[in-house]
Structure formats: structure tokens, C-alpha cells
Amino acid sequence: MGAADCFSRIIGGRRQGGPICDDDRLENAIRICQALMTDLKKVLTVYHQIFERIWQIPAFNIAYLYYDGQLADTSKPMVVNVTKSLKSINASNNQIVSLALEASGEVPHTLQNGHAKQNEIDNIAPRLSMGTALFELYLCLQQFNK
Numbered sequence: 395m396g397a398a399d400c401f402s403r404i405i406g407g408r409r410q411g412g413p414i415c416d417d418d419r420l421e422n423a424i425r426i427c428q429a430l431m432t433d434l435k436k437v438l439t440v441y442h443q444i445f446e447r448i449w450q451i452p453a454f455n456i457a458y459l460y461y462d463g464q465l466a467d468t469s470k471p472m473v474v475n476v477t478k479s480l481k482s483i484n485a486s487n488n489q490i491v492s493l494a495l496e497a498s499g500e501v502p503h504t505l506q507n508g509h510a511k512q513n514e515i516d517n518i519a520p521r522l523s524m525g526t527a528l529f530e531l532y533l534c535l536q537q538f539n540k
Contacts, residue, residue: 397460404429405468416476420527423469427534430461465538469531476528 404426414422437457445453 397457400433401430401461401464404433416472416479417524417527419472420476420524420531423472424527424531424534426468427465427531427538430465431534431538434458434461462538465535469535473528473531476524480524480528 434454434457438454442452442454445451
């Protein structure tokens with residue numbers, strides 16, 4: 395199986411059906427990036443030496459360049475779209491601390507010691523989630539390029 399076939403198989407495994415929100419698109423991009431890194435490890439450990447020895451073809455370099463281009467073509471438009479839709483979060487430190495504590499299960503979502511009310515948390519949480527997923531994609535792409 396060549397790099398193009400493998401890329402098509404990986405793309406085919408993404409989440410589909412119904413309207414896909416930006417969080418799902420980011421999650422798909424992270425999964426694709428991780429799957430491509432896994433395949434590159436396989437190419438490096440299994441195929442590269444064989445191709446290099448028999449045909450003097452650098453299989454890893456070819457696969458990496460192909461995947462890098464495909465990953466850039468699929469990720470960049472989505473990242474640009476998501477970053478345009480993100481709005482800044484105007485929250486106090488208490489609101490952010492309350493949200494973090496609630497997410498960890500340490501504090502109930504009611505008002506405690508001046509911390510955020512549930513409706514404030516509900517407004518902040520989706521944007522934090524989107525920002526977190528965008529950062530995870532950034533880390534994954536950074537790892538891919540190492």
C-alpha cells in the first residue's frame with residue numbers, strides 16, 4: 395500500500411454523518427495526524443531500509459513529504475475557519491478557576507466564594523473546549539514535524 399492509499403484509508407476513517415461541528419473537525423484532524431505519524435513510524439521501521447537497500451529509494455522521505463503536504467492541505471483551511479469563529483473570553487480569574495475546578499469534579503457548579511455561576515460557565519466552556527482542541531492539534535502537528 396502506498397502513501398496515497400494509506401492517506402485515503404485514514405481520511406475515510408474520520409467521523410461522518412450529519413452536520414459536523416468545528417470540534418469534530420478538529421478532533422478528526424488530530425486523529426488523522428496521529429494516524430499519519432503511526433504510519434510514518436511503520437515506514438521507517440519496516441519499509442525504509444528495504445527500499446533504500448534494494449532500489450535506493452528513500453521511502454520514509456517520500457512518505458513524509460506526501461503526508462506533510464496532504465496534512466497541510468486538509469488542516470490549514472479548517473484551522474483558519476475555526477480561528478475566525480473563536481471569540482475572546484472575557485472572564486475573571488475566579489470564573490476560570492471555578493470552571494477548572496468544576497471540570498476536575500472538585501466543586502459543585504453553584505456559586506461558591508464568588509466563583510462563576512453556571513450560566514457564565516456554560517458560556518465560557520465551549521470556547522475553552524474549542525481553544526483546547528485547537529491547541530491539541532497544534533501540538534500534534536508540531537510532533538508530526540519533528
